[in-house]
Amino acid sequence: MTPANKLKFIRRGLCIRAHSQSFVIAAQECYAADLSSSFYWGGLGKAIDGLSAKMLGKMYTCFTGKEDTRLILDALKGTNSNGVEGAPAAEAAVAYKAFTLDGDGLEDDTEWFLPSSGQMMIMYRYRDQINEMLRAFWSSDSMFLTDKYYWTSTYYDTTNAWTCNLNTGHMNVQNKNTSLLHVRATAEE
16 A cells, blocks of 8 residues: 555544454544535334433443444335434434545545444543544634534434443433434444
């Protein structure tokens, strides 16, 4: 790989290793084609086979973001739930590209996914260090983990999913079809 292509991999994101977990945080938030950065979770009222509800306490130890994202996408593909089609938050995470063949000469083939509640808590716990590294690598405050609420892949019930405010660490359940929230994709190392 050429030095120029190696630099493109730095654009992929930051690798986090903490609390017996290892994953990559995307360098920036996910955006839709219209450049909006807020998404519905989708699937209001729908049970998702294989996805078990995580109540307070259990959600702190949930590190199954990749598996949960796949289950969410499979269950909600082609569905319309009260005007929300599919699983917009999970779809945005999976579609994220740190770099593209057209724009950068190298295709990002990373399998991105919606982070679990446990992964979001690790991001919150180390947000100052993560933001310091984001600043060092990209010199842009626009890539910081901020005080926005972000969706997780962690299922609460047929109406709600877990969210996290990365500035305060506040974990909250929010309605999957009425809350427009942000997505920060993650990937396996």
